[in-house]
Amino acid sequence: QSALTQPASVSGSPGQSITISCTGTSSDVGGYNYVSWYQQHPGKAPKLMIYDVSNRPSGVSNRFSGSKSGNTASLTISGLQAEDEADYYCSSYTSSSTVHVFGTGTKVTVL
Amino acid sequence: QVQLQESGPGLVKPSETVSLTCAVSGYSISSGYYWGWIRQPPGKGLEWIGSMYHSGRTYYNPSLKSRVTISVDTSKNQFSLKLSSVTAADTAVYYCAKHRTHHSAGAFDIWGQGTMVTVSS
DSSP: OOOBBOOSEEEEOTTOOEEEEEEOOTTTTTTOSOEEEEEEOTTSOOEEEEBTTTBOOTTSOTTEEEEEETTEEEEEEOSOOGGGOEEEEEEEEOSSTTOEEEBOOEEEEEO | OOEEEEEOOSEEOTTSOEEEEEEEESSOGGGOOEEEEEEEOTTSOOEEEEEEETTSOEEEOTTTGGGEEEEEETTTTEEEEEEOSOOGGGOEEEEEEEESSSSTTSOEEEEOOOEEEEEOO
């Protein structure tokens, strides 16, 4: 089971919107609505930002939204803020014996 | 409020077995949810190691399955990870985490702060 594919880096200016893609297969992203997104600041544990494709946990800003089309899931951050600068990972349940697979990770830079 | 705290030896010699423990507070493991382990080598991405239910049902990453054992001690409200025959490639920060669901497909909603394991002679 290979890692899900994410762009290595995405950048944007404060106030702009950016979108991070997460590409898998019909055995993971495309086959199940169990896609999640995590934010990780340097030296910190990951934080759940989106679960089940498009749901936000309590306390997560509504500037973060998730969606899915076919085998590709997306995380959109609107009204980009300096505090959003971090690494972001997607994850999906998979029907393979791996069960859970993470994405390669995307570094978001706020210009 | 559920909190997780990992503990471990920090430094392990090649070919040895590393044992890590995740102490859970604010929730009884026996009440449900799946609980998992994830690791992150320095400067690299996240890798799922395995997950378990309080009943003892476990799922492991096939790439590590032959070397991994995840177990639970409900009397201490903690679960553990054992990784055998370690090499330098196992050097990583190891996180324990709680699934947000009572099945293994759910996202990880609560994470420990992580514990660094270095494999070196």
